[in-house]
Structures are given as structure tokens and as C-alpha cells.
Amino acid sequence: MxxxxxxxxxxxxxxxxxxxxxxxxxxxxxxxxxxxxxxxxxxxxxxxxxxxxxxxxxxxxxxxxxxxxxxxxxxxxxxxxxxxxxxxxxxxxxxxxxxxxxxxxxxxxxxxxxxxxxxxxxxxxxxxxxxxxxxxxxxxxxxxxRGKMLRRSGARIGDDLYVSGTIGDGALGLAAAEGRLVGALEDVRSLIDRYRCPQPRTALGSRLVGLASAALDVSDGLMADLGHLCETSGVGARIEASLVPLSPAASRAVDANSSWFGTALTGGDDYELLFAASPANAARIAAVATESGVAVTRIGTVVSREEGVHAVDSQGSPLAFGQLGFKHF
Ligand SMILES: [Mg+2]
Known part of the structure; x- marks a missing residue:
């Protein structure tokens, strides 16, 4: 009407x-x-x-x-x-x-x-x-x-891999909004808020120009987007799962039910930056993270294409996920 x-x-x-x-x-x-x-x-x-x-x-x-x-x-x-x-x-x-x-x-x-x-x-x-x-x-x-736009294509073997902020809040927030994830009211609220209202890392992104060799934002899920970056760069990646930063609310969800960890690594809607950079830039990356007020965490290493894109646990054993992130139709 x-x-x-x-x-x-x-x-x-x-x-x-x-x-x-x-x-x-x-x-x-x-x-x-x-x-x-x-x-x-x-x-x-x-x-x-x-x-x-x-x-x-x-x-x-x-x-x-x-x-x-x-x-x-x-x-x-x-x-x-x-x-x-x-x-x-x-x-x-x-x-x-x-x-x-x-x-x-x-x-x-x-x-x-x-x-x-x-x-x-x-x-x-x-x-x-x-x-x-x-x-x-x-x-x-x-x-x-001019000529400095960060591309998906520049990652080189031996580069460090970093993410901004925390990973998994978007997917866990969607699960909370749909009633699939239950927990303390405060945690549920903070996860839903992260799902509804992502924080674009604009202050950090512009400062990574000249430092990052390749970058994208995590929208389909960490592992899927890492796959996109590696595919375009012609490399592989090894993620150390224990290094992936989780928010306090996401950590508590994973402590209560460890299957949420797979959701965190493969779910979408985080809108954090995932980027590769030469180990020689590590100190400058830490400095621009501080300047921009955004946490940046090293989570792994760029390896050869033949080694594939995978995550390992703290013993170095590969982790399997039910699905590699959210697939678009
Ligand atoms: Mg994107």
C-alpha cells in the first residue's frame, strides 16, 4: 500500500x-x-x-x-x-x-x-x-x-601473512543473530554488532601502501579469501591456526564449543584486511598498526603453490574444514 x-x-x-x-x-x-x-x-x-x-x-x-x-x-x-x-x-x-x-x-x-x-x-x-x-x-x-594500489597479485614465497583486527566475529555474529550460537548476552550482542556493522580498516589500508606486497579484505571467509589471494599471486600459504586472533566473545564461543573455530576461519563478513609483506617490513608494519589504532597479527607464511593453501595446528598437523568459506552462487 x-x-x-x-x-x-x-x-x-x-x-x-x-x-x-x-x-x-x-x-x-x-x-x-x-x-x-x-x-x-x-x-x-x-x-x-x-x-x-x-x-x-x-x-x-x-x-x-x-x-x-x-x-x-x-x-x-x-x-x-x-x-x-x-x-x-x-x-x-x-x-x-x-x-x-x-x-x-x-x-x-x-x-x-x-x-x-x-x-x-x-x-x-x-x-x-x-x-x-x-x-x-x-x-x-x-x-x-599512482601505480601503488595494493593488488591481490604481489605475494611472494617467504612473505609473512597478516590480518587486521579479529577473525570470525562476522560469521559467529550471523549465527548469534539466527539463534544458532548462544552465550552470555554481552557476547551475543557484540558478535551481532560486528556482523551488522563491520569496521572498514581505512586508516590502516592507506598506510600499507609500499609495505604490503598483496592485500584483500576478508568477506567470504579467511581461508577462502586467502585462497583468492594465493591463486592470483601464484603461491600457496600456511596459516598457523593458533595465531589467528579471536575477539574475547569469539574465544568464549570456541571454548564452549570448539566447532565454532572452523566457522571463525571459514565464515564470511569479517571485513578485516588480509595482507602479505616481506619479513623485512615487519617493524614498519607494527608501527603503522599502532599509528592507525588497528591491531595487526602475523598468522602465517606464503609458501610455494605446490604446498597449497592450508592451516596447521600448534603441532604442525594440517586442519581440515568442512567447507572453505562461504561460496557465492
Ligand atoms: Mg573485497
Whole structure:
């Protein structure tokens, strides 16, 4: 049923979305056909896009602001993984006739808060109606020194492998949200929060330029994404499972039921950075971790392609996982 309080699309853009462009002069208050952006001297533009669909990537019952924040943050995570500093974004929103103005305003409020956190603004986009599920597409734009974008392809045998933050909270948070993981209320809440609201490592990512030999962000699961990095680089990897950093809440879940450890290493939605770097850069990596306020942990070593991509326990025995991360259809 159409919502009588909802303005038409032009008014929606003017009222709800144009204020999100206020900090970007090149967006012209969303009144023109296109936006302008001049990258800094010696910089290249880095682009990434993600789309999400109601019922597939988020639930109808999810809070509107957290849906918007997750959409923005997964894109910022990709920029961080490429060493780029985020500058702005383009947004396509598709609203159903029964979407309330309050929901749309909640969505915009999530964006407004994150724009402040990450120092970016809305540059443009489109707003359409849909008879189907809500769906959104966001293109994030950042910049990186010319020729310096971190690629998946540069890992070399003998490099150290590192992750930022903690691993597994996304997958355990989803399990908690679905009622499959039970524990202390505080732990359940903190895991669900990590699942709903990832922390893109933008401050760390830009500082890894010139230090990391290859990087990506963990979205499909640590082992699966490590496989992607190794495949592109033509190498293998050995992860020392006991080194993989877990949050206090994830540690307690694993202590209560060790099968959650496999979920932590293979589940998705962590949005932490996974990168390779020469052992010669270890001290500088520790320094940029401190500067950016993000924990960085060495979890393994790049080995030859023939040795494959695997994790070992503290005795050096290989670990088997039921599935290598979340598979996309
Ligand atoms: Mg990615």
C-alpha cells in the first residue's frame, strides 16, 4: 500500500539525500546531471561497487540505518584493502511503494553518521521505484598514489601473512543473530554488532601502501579469501591456526564449543584486511598498526603453490574444514 506521507522521488532526493552531499562542492547539491572530482596531484582513482538485496543480503527486520551502514562499509573495506583513501560515493536506491519515509530517513541517517566517521560525502546517484524487494547499489571512490594500489597479485614465497583486527566475529555474529550460537548476552550482542556493522580498516589500508606486497579484505571467509589471494599471486600459504586472533566473545564461543573455530576461519563478513609483506617490513608494519589504532597479527607464511593453501595446528598437523568459506552462487 503506498505510503501517503512519502514525497515523490524528486522531493525525496532534495529532502533526504541532498543534505548528504553538502560537504562535496563537486556534487552541486545533487541538482546537476553528474558530479566532478579532481584527484590530488600524482593520485589515481580507485573504484568499487556493491549491491545488496532485501532477503538475500539483509533482512526486512534489520534496522534501516544498519543496512545503509553495512552497504557503505563493505565498499570502504574494499577501498581500504587496495590502500585507497575514500573520498565519495554514488548511490542507487530502489524503494517499494510501501517503504515508509521513516525507514528511508533512517537509512539516510546511517549514511550521515558514517560520512562523518570516514570523511566522505554523497556525490550522486539515482532513486527509483521497485515492485520487488528493496535493493541498493553503492559505488565508492577513493584515491591512491599512482601505480601503488595494493593488488591481490604481489605475494611472494617467504612473505609473512597478516590480518587486521579479529577473525570470525562476522560469521559467529550471523549465527548469534539466527539463534544458532548462544552465550552470555554481552557476547551475543557484540558478535551481532560486528556482523551488522563491520569496521572498514581505512586508516590502516592507506598506510600499507609500499609495505604490503598483496592485500584483500576478508568477506567470504579467511581461508577462502586467502585462497583468492594465493591463486592470483601464484603461491600457496600456511596459516598457523593458533595465531589467528579471536575477539574475547569469539574465544568464549570456541571454548564452549570448539566447532565454532572452523566457522571463525571459514565464515564470511569479517571485513578485516588480509595482507602479505616481506619479513623485512615487519617493524614498519607494527608501527603503522599502532599509528592507525588497528591491531595487526602475523598468522602465517606464503609458501610455494605446490604446498597449497592450508592451516596447521600448534603441532604442525594440517586442519581440515568442512567447507572453505562461504561460496557465492
Ligand atoms: Mg573485497
Amino acid at each position: 503506498p505510503q501517503p506521507d512519502r514525497p515523490d522521488e524528486f522531493s525525496l532526493i532534495a529532502k533526504v539525500f541532498a543534505p548528504l552531499s553538502a560537504e562535496a562542492p563537486g556534487a552541486f547539491g545533487l541538482t546537476d546531471d553528474a558530479a566532478l572530482f579532481a584527484p590530488g596531484e600524482g593520485m589515481e582513482i580507485v573504484l568499487t561497487v556493491d549491491a545488496i538485496v532485501e532477503g538475500v543480503h539483509f533482512l526486512s527486520s534489520d534496522p534501516a540505518d544498519s543496512v545503509a551502514q553495512k552497504l557503505l562499509r563493505v565498499n570502504l573495506s574494499d577501498l581500504a584493502a587496495k590502500g585507497a583513501t575514500p573520498r565519495g560515493y554514488l548511490l542507487v536506491t530502489s524503494w517499494r511503494a510501501d517503504t515508509t519515509l521513516a525507514w528511508i530517513e533512517g537509512f539516510a541517517d546511517g549514511l550521515r553518521r558514517d560520512q562523518k566517521t570516514f570523511g566522505i560525502a554523497l556525490w550522486g546517484g539515482d532513486t527509483v521505484s521497485t515492485p520487488g524487494p528493496l535493493n541498493f547499489s553503492l559505488t565508492a571512490i577513493g584515491e591512491v598514489p
